[in-house]
Amino acid sequence: MEIKRVIPSGYCKGVVRAVMMAKQARKDHPGEKIYVLGRIVHNRYVAEALKLYDIETLEGPFSKEELLDQVDEGIIIFSAHGISSAIKQKALEKGLKVIDASCEDVIATQELIRKKLGEGFKVLYIGKKNHPEAEAVLSISKDIHPVYNSADIEKIAPEGKVFVTNQTTMSLFEVRDLFAAIAERFPEAEFEKEICSATTRRQQAVIDLKDADLLIVVGDPGSNNSNKLREIGLKNGVKEAFMIEDASQLEEAWLKGKEKIYVTAGASTPPYLTDQVIQTIKKYAETGILEKTTVEIGKIL
Numbered sequence: 101m102e103i104k105r106v107i108p109s110g111y112c113k114g115v116v117r118a119v120m121m122a123k124q125a126r127k128d129h130p131g132e133k134i135y136v137l138g139r140i141v142h143n144r145y146v147a148e149a150l151k152l153y154d155i156e157t158l159e160g161p162f163s164k165e166e167l168l169d170q171v172d173e174g175i176i177i178f179s180a181h182g183i184s185s186a187i188k189q190k191a192l193e194k195g196l197k198v199i200d201a202s203c204e205d206v207i208a209t210q211e212l213i214r215k216k217l218g219e220g221f222k223v224l225y226i227g228k229k230n231h232p233e234a235e236a237v238l239s240i241s242k243d244i245h246p247v248y249n250s251a252d253i254e255k256i257a258p259e260g261k262v263f264v265t266n267q268t269t270m271s272l273f274e275v276r277d278l279f280a281a282i283a284e285r286f287p288e289a290e291f292e293k294e295i296c297s298a299t300t301r302r303q304q305a306v307i308d309l310k311d312a313d314l315l316i317v318v319g320d321p322g323s324n325n326s327n328k329l330r331e332i333g334l335k336n337g338v339k340e341a342f343m344i345e346d347a348s349q350l351e352e353a354w355l356k357g358k359e360k361i362y363v364t365a366g367a368s369t370p371p372y373l374t375d376q377v378i379q380t381i382k383k384y385a386e387t388g389i390l391e392k393t394t395v396e397i398g399k400i401l
């Protein structure tokens with residue numbers, strides 16, 4: 101059995117920056133209350149690790165505004181996915197100190213959209229429904245129309261200048277197909293693919309796996325880019341692909357009889373979780389026994 105790590109995989113620059121900003125906030129403000137509005141990146145192990153720094157993640161079945169209503173003092177950190185200007189403004193009006201950990205690539209897409217709106221375009225935005233990055237973009241203007249699937253394209257009135265772009269963590273194939281469908285209804289539309297370079301390179305590395313019997317993606321169920329890695333593997337010749345949060349979710353039935361196993365990880369997955377998955381599979385290859393693995397909170401940077 102051959103077990104290989106897909107390169108590149110795991111943490112991207114935007115995730116590293118956001119986690120470092122949170123840790124720095126604790127160093128700079130010892131003793132102050134620090135909150136993150138939603139998960140700083142989409143991985144529950146990262147949110148759990150931040151608790152060790154006494155940084156609380158506000159989450160649950162609430163809107164960003166409702167979560168913000170729970171905070172009256174201290175510091176609020178906005179996640180790597182971006183934040184609406186209205187929420188940022190509200191936090192400032194409440195007298196909170198604000199730390200914006202929005203990824204630079206997310207901000208660049210927002211700025212591009214603002215520029216195109218200023219030039220009189222209506223914007224079609226391909227994204228994932230209810231994802232914080234998409235929510236922040238849609239809050240910019242009513243002239244931004246979400247496209248979650250091809251059925252949404254038909255709902256958009258054909259008049260006016262049209263600009264089309266997308267969430268940074270979408271699949272290369274999904275965006276290609278939706279761009280083509282949009283071009284049919286809006287032949288004069290302008291297109292700008294905004295899948296970030298970290299997502300592109302991680303997806304391309306999976307596309308290049310021509311001989312994999314099995315692909316294991318280590319990632320949180322809420323992580324869009326991790327989900328896309330699994331989908332892309334299956335679309336491009338990987339025989340089987342599964343996404344797991346950690347080594348405890350590995351199943352023997354997946355590994356049995358496989359010759360080439362590859363392991364990749366989403367951009368928000370702490371490296372120790374991926375290392376543990378690889379070690380567990382290697383041990384299984386040597387002994388034929390899949391050991392029950394207990395996973396504890398580890399180092400996030």
Ligand code: SF4
Binds near residue numbers: 115296
């Ligand atoms: S996946 Fe891309 S857009 Fe998202 S945080 Fe990482 S670099 Fe930024």
